[in-house]
Amino acid sequence: MAIANVKSPPATGQRNRAELEALVRHRVMYLTIGIFVFTVLMACAAALWLKPDAEWVLSQTTPEDRKLARELEEAPFEHLRQILQILLPAETALLGTATGFTRELEALRDRVRNFSVASPHWPTDGEWKESVLRAMLKGYLPAHIEPLRGFVVAPTRGTRQIDLLLYDNRKPVLFRNGDLVFVTPDAVVGIVEVKSSTHDRGALRKALGLLADNAEMIRGERGVGQDLFVGLFSYQTDLGAARFQEVLQDLQSTARGVPERVVSFVCLGCSHFEMFWHTDPSAVAAIAYDTWHAYRLPDQAAGYFINNLVAAVSGDSVERNLEAWFPSPSKELDKLGSEPFRKA
Numbered sequence: 001m002a003i004a005n006v007k008s009p010p011a012t013g014q015r016n017r018a019e020l021e022a023l024v025r026h027r028v029m030y031l032t033i034g035i036f037v038f039t040v041l042m043a044c045a046a047a048l049w050l051k052p053d054a055e056w057v058l059s060q061t062t063p064e065d066r067k068l069a070r071e072l073e074e075a076p077f078e079h080l081r082q083i084l085q086i087l088l089p090a091e092t093a094l095l096g097t098a099t100g101f102t103r104e105l106e107a108l109r110d111r112v113r114n115f116s117v118a119s120p121h122w123p124t125d126g127e128w129k130e131s132v133l134r135a136m137l138k139g140y141l142p143a144h145i146e147p148l149r150g151f152v153v154a155p156t157r158g159t160r161q162i163d164l165l166l167y168d169n170r171k172p173v174l175f176r177n178g179d180l181v182f183v184t185p186d187a188v189v190g191i192v193e194v195k196s197s198t199h200d201r202g203a204l205r206k207a208l209g210l211l212a213d214n215a216e217m218i219r220g221e222r223g224v225g226q227d228l229f230v231g232l233f234s235y236q237t238d239l240g241a242a243r244f245q246e247v248l249q250d251l252q253s254t255a256r257g258v259p260e261r262v263v264s265f266v267c268l269g270c271s272h273f274e275m276f277w278h279t280d281p282s283a284v285a286a287i288a289y290d291t292w293h294a295y296r297l298p299d300q301a302a303g304y305f306i307n308n309l310v311a312a313v314s315g316d317s318v319e320r321n322l323e324a325w326f327p328s329p330s331k332e333l334d335k336l337g338s339e340p341f342r343k344a
Helices: 012-049 054-059 063-074 078-087 098-116 125-138 201-222 241-255 301-313 319-325
Strands: 145-152 162-168 175-177 180-183 188-198 229-237 265-268 272-279 288-296 335-340
Touching: 125 145, 125 162, 125 188, 125 301, 145 188, 145 201, 162 180, 188 201, 188 301, 201 229, 201 241, 229 301, 241 265, 241 272, 241 288, 241 335, 265 301, 272 301, 301 319
Parallel strands: 145 180, 188 229, 229 265
Antiparallel strands: 145 162, 162 188, 175 180, 265 272, 272 288, 288 335
C-alpha cells in the first residue's frame, strides 16, 4: 500500500517562536498608532487652548525667517503658487504659443519679485522688470542679437537711454559695461520702452513720445529699407481693451504724420495689444496698408508682443514657420478696431 506523503507538524519550539514574533509585530503596530493619535490630539489641544506669543517665537529666529513668516502671513498661498509655476514647465512655458510666452513671463517676473524682498538695495521696480523681459528674450533670440539697455550714438546726435536695446553683436560697439551698451544706429535692430504700469493717457503719451523720438533718430540715421522693431511694453494698465480707440488716437498723434516716428507694437497688460501693419493682413496679395490694429487677446498680449519681436529681428525664419510661432485661429478674429496712418 502506498503511503501518503504527509508533512509532519512543526516542532513546539518553532510554533512558539512564530507566535511570539506575530505578537511583537502587533504590539509595535498598536504602539505606533497610539503615539500618532496621542500626538495629533496634543497638537489639536495646543491649537485650541494654548496661545503662544508669536513675537517671542519670531524673536528666536533669524531676520530672514521672520521676513518669510510675515510674507506668508500676508499672502499664505503666494509662495506656493510661485513654486508650482516654477515646477510645472508644461503649464508655465507652453513654448511656441502666445499664452505660453505670457505665462512664462509672469512666472519669471514673480520669481524675481520674490527675490527682491530679501534685499534693501534692490533696483527700482522698473529696472528689475526691464531685466526680467531681457532675461526671457535671451532664451529665444538668435545668438547674435543681444537684449541690453543703453544709447544709440550718431556723429551729431544720440538717443535718450533705451530700456531694451536689441543690437547685432556682430557689429562693433562704442562702449559696453555689463548690460549697458553704446552702439551706432546700424547695429540696432529693435528698441522697447518698458513700463511697470501705464495707468492713464498722460503716462501713455509720455512713453510713446520718448519712444517715437528715439525711433525717429535711429530710423533717420539707418536710411530707407532698414526698419526696426519699435514697441512699448507695459506690465500693467488701466487702459484696457475697451479703451482701444484712445490708444489708437495717441499712436496717431505721437507719429505726427512722420513714418519714422511710428510705434509699431504696444502691449498694455495681459490682454490689450496694438500692431502696425504695413500690408493688409486680410488681403491675399501684399497691398500697401499702413494701419494700426487694436486687439483684445485675453492672456496673450505679451506673447504676441514677444513673438513679433523675435520675428522682426530673426530674418525670415519665423515667417517660414508661422504655424509654430503663432496660434490659430488668427488674432484678426479678435480685432477691436483700426486707425490708418495719416502722413503729414
